[in-house]
Structures are given as structure tokens and as C-alpha cells.
Amino acid sequence: MSRIGETFAALKARNKKALIPFITAGDPGKGMTVPLMHVLVEAGADIIELGVPFSDPMADGPVIQRASERALANKVGLRDVLAMTAEFRKTNTTTPVVLMGYANPVEHMGYEAFAQAAKAAGVDGVLTVDIPPEESAGVSDVFKAHGLDPIFLLSPTTPESRVEQVAAAAGGFIYYVSLKGVTGSANLDTEEVAAKLAMVRRHCSLPVGVGFGIRDAATAEAVARIADAVVVGSRIISEIETAPEGECVNRVKHLVAELRRGVDAASK
Amino acid sequence: MKLTDLPDSRGHFGPYGGIFVAETLMAALEELRVEYDKARNDPAFMAEFEYELKHYVGRPSPVYHAKRLSEQYGGAQIYLKREDLNHTGAHKINNTIGQALLARRRGKKRVIAETGAGQHGVASATVAARYGMECVVYMGAEDVARQSPNVFRMKLLGATVVPVSSGSKTLKDALNEAMRDWVTNVESTFYILGTAAGPHPYPMLVRDFQCVIGRECIMQMPELTGRQPDAVIACVGGGSNAIGIFHPYIPYEDVRLIGVEAGGSGIASGKHAAPLSAGTPGVLHGFRSYLMQDENGQIIETHSISAGLDYPGVGPEHSYLKDAGRAEYVAINDDEAMAAFHDLCRFEGIIPALESSHAVAQAKKLAPTLKKDQIILVNLSGRGDKDINTVAKVSGITL
Missing domain, CATH: 3.40.50.1100 (Rossmann fold)
Structure with missing residues (x-):
């Protein structure tokens, strides 16, 4: 079983839900990412989603776009992200790391070369936002052959007929995007999400994480009641963006701890 | 296939x-x-x-024999497909x-x-x-x-x-x-x-909606000249005017298809928008094609005097036609496009878009290498009224 599979199994045994925070590698500084990853774990993260900066993040809202721009200004590329993961792995061998980004940096490195390097660095899963299952032949298989879980998205616009196809290509967990729109959008309707998740689970045995629109303990709790995992991105990036110099790590720690309390409140 | x-x-x-x-x-x-x-x-x-x-756009757009320009360039006869005459001034x-x-x-x-x-x-x-x-x-x-x-x-x-x-x-x-x-x-x-x-x-x-351009040319050229052209030239940003005129000509194997990218300050300068001439394949904006990217797969900034060609990717069919050898792709620099812009203004009374001026500039290069009875068809994809501020600025003139 993969590190992601083991994590979900262990949480289930303890009747708990997973908290998956997202940060963009290289934001706010190249040297900040590994310390931030450790702090995320300390504050209660079960899995870390690490954003690979890209010049044209089409599916992201302004908050994560700006994080990507800051990281690129810090000259952080895919190879640096792998190096950061390897550095994190020196002292943490249990928390899964999922890379999240766009196809082109991976395509440019080569899927086979990337998969090898990612596995060696200690990456557990890869979510390439703009590679749907239709285009994933020769990608998912390569990832799976190297022991990387290919993570795929489902959205409110995904018809039931497609869910099985997505689930067949996926590994680790399914990431259900709870809103139409880009990252950082508002207005989460948990009842609507719950209904959709019931449909997803009829076709898919993988754990289902829900992201988009989660901003505090209350929304984290509401989502944790219906999903296997709670994914939080833009809210954490906002905290990094607005923190005064030197306060960033502490701010993130407090925020993630608050989200953790929300997630845990759902299992009480 | x-x-x-x-x-x-x-x-x-x-x-x-x-x-x-x-x-x-x-x-x-x-x-x-x-x-x-x-x-x-x-x-x-x-x-x-x-x-x-027909009734709203004003199609078919004419094909026009640019006689004075052809004489000036000294070689093949240059014909212009007048997409600049469409309603709204472009294809x-x-x-x-x-x-x-x-x-x-x-x-x-x-x-x-x-x-x-x-x-x-x-x-x-x-x-x-x-x-x-x-x-x-x-x-x-x-x-x-x-x-x-x-x-x-x-x-x-x-x-x-x-x-x-x-x-x-x-x-x-x-x-x-x-x-x-x-x-x-x-x-x-x-x-x-x-x-x-x-x-x-x-x-x-x-492409299908733009193919009306090429289909009309295939009818119009024999009426005007008794045959199809030796070469068809079109500018390529995303590549819709080019694929619109190229695609119907693909089965006409004797017709050279030449796409012209924006060479900006020159390919060697790195400041250009010519992914087919100097890029590598990658994925951007929902499709795989030639792209301008750096060693980390990040998309790099493009440079062209023409906003319509200032794009780091190119339509996927052009990438395919390049690899298949059915179309050739070249780059024309800002200054060459500007010169061709002025040529068309002065010799034919047509103010072309800066995008289309790149195609005219390539005709200027190709024409002297061909015989006087050979034919170049240039897709004049748009008119240049929108560009007069840019041209004035480049010429150091305040309007």
C-alpha cells in the first residue's frame, strides 16, 4: 500500500478525517518551503499538497496565481520542488507529499524522468490539473509503475457517466472540487456536495477529498462530516501573503491548527 | 490517414x-x-x-492582383486575398x-x-x-x-x-x-x-469556420490566373487565418504553404513570438503544440510589434503540418514587417494590419527568387487602421 493509502487507512481506524493543506513551493521564499512543510505537519496536516509553480495557472484564482508568480520570481522550478521534497523526507518519512501543478513543466522534464526523480525524492502522489483521464494514457501508467499515485479531480459538472472512468485512472484519493470556478472562490454548499459525494462513492472506492471554499474551522468541520479529507489552499496562501515579515510560519501554524480542530470536531 | x-x-x-x-x-x-x-x-x-x-460580412472577399507591388518586388506576381475588406476589418x-x-x-x-x-x-x-x-x-x-x-x-x-x-x-x-x-x-x-x-x-x-477563405481562393485563382498559385503565404499567431487558407490547399501538393511567425527583434535575440521556428512541443491553454518555454517548462514572454502575433503557442494543426513537411514556417522581424506595411500603403493604397504585414514581408523575400509568371497568394488577414498609433510611435511621430 502507498504512503497515501496507509495514511487514509490509519485515520479510518481512528475514526478521523484527513487534513490536506496546500502551499506553493518557493512562496514566500525558496528557503521557507521545507520549514513550512514541517510546521504544517506539526499543526495537524495528514498529507501535504505542494504546488509546483507555473507561469500560466489557468485553473487558479488570483491568490494562488500570485503565489506562483512569487515562487517564479524566486526562480523555483520543478527540480527545486523535488529537491525540497527530498530535504523534507530527511526528517519526515511518514507524511505523504502530493505535487500539484500543470502539465507543461512535467512534460518538459519527460514523464518517465520526472516519475523516477519524484519517487526518489519521496513524492507520493501527483495531480496535474490539466491532464484529464482522456489524455493520461502514458502518464498515469508511468506514475503508477513508479509507485506514484495519480490524483484526479472530479467537479460539480462531471456527469455520472464519467466518474467511473476518472476513478479507474486514479490512485491514492479523488479530489472533488466543490465549486465551479477557480481556486479561492466563495460560497460552499455542503448539502449539494454531500449529494454529489454519495454519487461519486457509488462508482469509486478511493477516499474522497473535498477542496475549494474552505476557510475556517466551521467550514472544515462541515466538509469533514461528508468527505474523507479536507483540502485547504487559498486560505493558507492568503495567510502567507499577508503575514508581516518573520510572522509567516507562526501564522500558518495557528491557521492549520484551527482547521485541524474543525476537522476533528466532525468525528466527535 | x-x-x-x-x-x-x-x-x-x-x-x-x-x-x-x-x-x-x-x-x-x-x-x-x-x-x-x-x-x-x-x-x-x-x-x-x-x-x-454573404450579407453581413460581405463575402466572398476579393482576390486582388497587386501589380505595382509585384513590379516593385521584382519577380513573382503577388495576389492578395482581401480579408481586410470583411465587415470589422479582418478574417x-x-x-x-x-x-x-x-x-x-x-x-x-x-x-x-x-x-x-x-x-x-x-x-x-x-x-x-x-x-x-x-x-x-x-x-x-x-x-x-x-x-x-x-x-x-x-x-x-x-x-x-x-x-x-x-x-x-x-x-x-x-x-x-x-x-x-x-x-x-x-x-x-x-x-x-x-x-x-x-x-x-x-x-x-x-478552422472549419475559417476555411471559407481557402475555399474561395480555390475558386477565384483559376478565374483570375487560370490556375492555382505556386505559394500561399499567411501570418501565424495562433494561426486561424493561416489554417483557413492553408487547409483547403493541403491536397494541392504543388502549392507551397508558408506560415510567417513574428520574429520580433530577431530569432537570435530571443525577443520574438515564433514557437514553430524556435520553440519546442509542450502543453498550454488546453492543447499540445510548439511553445516558447524555458528549461523548466515555464512559458516565456513573447515580443512582437504586432499584438495579434504576440502569443507563445500556435494552433496544433500548424505543428502537425510543420512536422509532416506539408507547410513551411519562417519568421519575419518587426522592421521587415514595418517596411512591408509601408510598401503596401504606398504602392497599392492599402493600409494592412501589422500582422498581415508579416506575410507581405515574406512575399517580398520570396518573389525575387521566383519567375515573373509564378504566383504568390498572400492572405491579407486584416486592415491596419487599428495600428496607426503603433506605426506613428515607431516612426517617432506624435498624432
Whole structure:
């Protein structure tokens, strides 16, 4: 079983839900990412989603776009992200790391070369936002052959007929995007999400994480009641963006701890 | 498989094209694919499209023998396909009418578009007014500044123009923003994509709507000259005017097809927008094609005097035609395009778009290498009224 599979199994045994925070590698500084990853774990993260900066993040809202721009200004590329993961792995061998980004940096490195390097660095899963299952032949298989879980998205616009196809290509967990729109959008309707998740689970045995629109303990709790995992991105990036110099790590720690309390409140 | 049979059912032109988008858009693209398939097999739809092209756009556009220019360039005879004479002044309207009719079939009341030079934005705003739809146009903040006449035109036509200040503030960023709008409003909104690029089925349907250009030429050239041309030249940004004139000519193996990219300050300077001439394949904006990218796979900023060619990618069919050897792709620098712009003004009384001036500049290079009875057909994709501020600025003149 993969590190992601083991994590979900262990949480289930303890009747708990997973908290998956997202940060963009290289934001706010190249040297900040590994310390931030450790702090995320300390504050209660079960899995870390690490954003690979890209010049044209089409599916992201302004908050994560700006994080990507800051990281690129810090000259952080895919190879640096792998190096950061390897550095994190020196002292943490249990928390899964999922890379999240766009196809082109991976395509440019080569899927086979990337998969090898990612596995060696200690990456557990890869979510390439703009590679749907239709285009994933020769990608998912390569990832799976190297022991990387290919993570795929489902959205409110995904018809039931497609869910099985997505689930067949996926590994680790399914990431259900709870809103139409880009990252950082508002207005989460948990009842609507719950209904959709019931449909997803009829076709898919993988754990289902829900992201988009989660901003505090209350929304984290509401989502944790219906999903296997709670994914939080833009809210954490906002905290990094607005923190005064030197306060960033502490701010993130407090925020993630608050989200953790929300997630845990759902299992009480 | 024949070159003309592409793309395959999933939008692939060999290794290029495809559907590289986030899950949220997959259903909308599938819906568009199904709808377009029905529409193109519906005689009523095609009849209405043709009626609009004839009576609203003013098609067929003429082919014109540029005799004085040909004499000046000294060699082959140069003919111009006058897409600049279309309503709104460029080939873009052929596509926006087709897509607006598709939007109407789907019952969508809101359309969005991205634009570089503003020609596609104007063409989108035009059809939105014509069919009574709300229109939002995304335009890079830098392009808003350098194409102010077109911004004002769009506003006159009732469209909302949204300046995009992320990234390089040009066409690619406008496209990112239009995609974000579409992801958010996918149920109410039709995305009128302006070039033969983006995820399937856009490269195919934009090409199909633009192929009227080449089909007309195939009829017009024998009437004028008794035969088909020796070479067809078109500028390539995203590549919709070029694929529109190239595609019908693909089976005519004796006709050279030459696409002209923006060489900016020169390929060697790195400041250009010529992915086919100096790029490598990659994935951007929903499709695989040649791209301008750095060693980390990040998209790099492009440079061209012409906003409409200032794009780091290119439609996937052009990548395929390049690899297959059926079309050749070259680059023309800013200064060469400017010289050709002035040539056409002075020798033919035609003010061309800076985009189209790149194609004319390539004819200037090719003509002297050919015999006097040989024929070059240049797709004059747009008129240059929108560019007079840029040209004045380059010439050091304050208007």
C-alpha cells in the first residue's frame, strides 16, 4: 500500500478525517518551503499538497496565481520542488507529499524522468490539473509503475457517466472540487456536495477529498462530516501573503491548527 | 490517414492538440463537440452561416492582383486575398459568426472572448450585438494600452472590456482569464475562442469556420490566373487565418504553404513570438503544440510589434503540418514587417494590419527568387487602421 493509502487507512481506524493543506513551493521564499512543510505537519496536516509553480495557472484564482508568480520570481522550478521534497523526507518519512501543478513543466522534464526523480525524492502522489483521464494514457501508467499515485479531480459538472472512468485512472484519493470556478472562490454548499459525494462513492472506492471554499474551522468541520479529507489552499496562501515579515510560519501554524480542530470536531 | 482527415475523434493532430483542461471544463467541451457535430450536419445551420457571411460580412472577399507591388518586388506576381475588406476589418468575423450561431443553438445569452490586437474582441462584440447577447472581452493590460481604438470600438458595440494585469499582460494572460471566467460560469456562458487553438473541438471548429477563405481562393485563382498559385503565404499567431487558407490547399501538393511567425527583434535575440521556428512541443491553454518555454517548462514572454502575433503557442494543426513537411514556417522581424506595411500603403493604397504585414514581408523575400509568371497568394488577414498609433510611435511621430 502507498504512503497515501496507509495514511487514509490509519485515520479510518481512528475514526478521523484527513487534513490536506496546500502551499506553493518557493512562496514566500525558496528557503521557507521545507520549514513550512514541517510546521504544517506539526499543526495537524495528514498529507501535504505542494504546488509546483507555473507561469500560466489557468485553473487558479488570483491568490494562488500570485503565489506562483512569487515562487517564479524566486526562480523555483520543478527540480527545486523535488529537491525540497527530498530535504523534507530527511526528517519526515511518514507524511505523504502530493505535487500539484500543470502539465507543461512535467512534460518538459519527460514523464518517465520526472516519475523516477519524484519517487526518489519521496513524492507520493501527483495531480496535474490539466491532464484529464482522456489524455493520461502514458502518464498515469508511468506514475503508477513508479509507485506514484495519480490524483484526479472530479467537479460539480462531471456527469455520472464519467466518474467511473476518472476513478479507474486514479490512485491514492479523488479530489472533488466543490465549486465551479477557480481556486479561492466563495460560497460552499455542503448539502449539494454531500449529494454529489454519495454519487461519486457509488462508482469509486478511493477516499474522497473535498477542496475549494474552505476557510475556517466551521467550514472544515462541515466538509469533514461528508468527505474523507479536507483540502485547504487559498486560505493558507492568503495567510502567507499577508503575514508581516518573520510572522509567516507562526501564522500558518495557528491557521492549520484551527482547521485541524474543525476537522476533528466532525468525528466527535 | 490523410492530412485533411485530422483531427481524430479526440482532437489529436498526431501528437498535437487534445484536451488538456481541468475537470470542470470537460463536460462543457464535450457538449460543444456534440453540438458542433450536429450543427455542421444540419443544412439549416450551414445555410444560415453562409447567409450571414454573404450579407453581413460581405463575402466572398476579393482576390486582388497587386501589380505595382509585384513590379516593385521584382519577380513573382503577388495576389492578395482581401480579408481586410470583411465587415470589422479582418478574417476574425468568419469564426465569431459561426460560434455565435452555436451559442444561440445552445441557448447561451452570455459570450466571452479573449483578444490580443483587439480584432477578435471587436468581432465578438459585433456578433454579440448582432444576436443580442451579453459580451465580456478579456484583454491584456498592455494590449489595452497599445490598441486603444479597438477597445473603444468594443465598448461602442456594448461589450465590457476587462484589462488583465497578471503575467505578461498580453494575449496569453487574457486567454487564461477567459478560461477562468468560463470555468466559473460554464453553464450560462459560451466561450468564443478567437484562434484555431485551445482544447478540442476549438482548433477544428475555428478552422472549419475559417476555411471559407481557402475555399474561395480555390475558386477565384483559376478565374483570375487560370490556375492555382505556386505559394500561399499567411501570418501565424495562433494561426486561424493561416489554417483557413492553408487547409483547403493541403491536397494541392504543388502549392507551397508558408506560415510567417513574428520574429520580433530577431530569432537570435530571443525577443520574438515564433514557437514553430524556435520553440519546442509542450502543453498550454488546453492543447499540445510548439511553445516558447524555458528549461523548466515555464512559458516565456513573447515580443512582437504586432499584438495579434504576440502569443507563445500556435494552433496544433500548424505543428502537425510543420512536422509532416506539408507547410513551411519562417519568421519575419518587426522592421521587415514595418517596411512591408509601408510598401503596401504606398504602392497599392492599402493600409494592412501589422500582422498581415508579416506575410507581405515574406512575399517580398520570396518573389525575387521566383519567375515573373509564378504566383504568390498572400492572405491579407486584416486592415491596419487599428495600428496607426503603433506605426506613428515607431516612426517617432506624435498624432
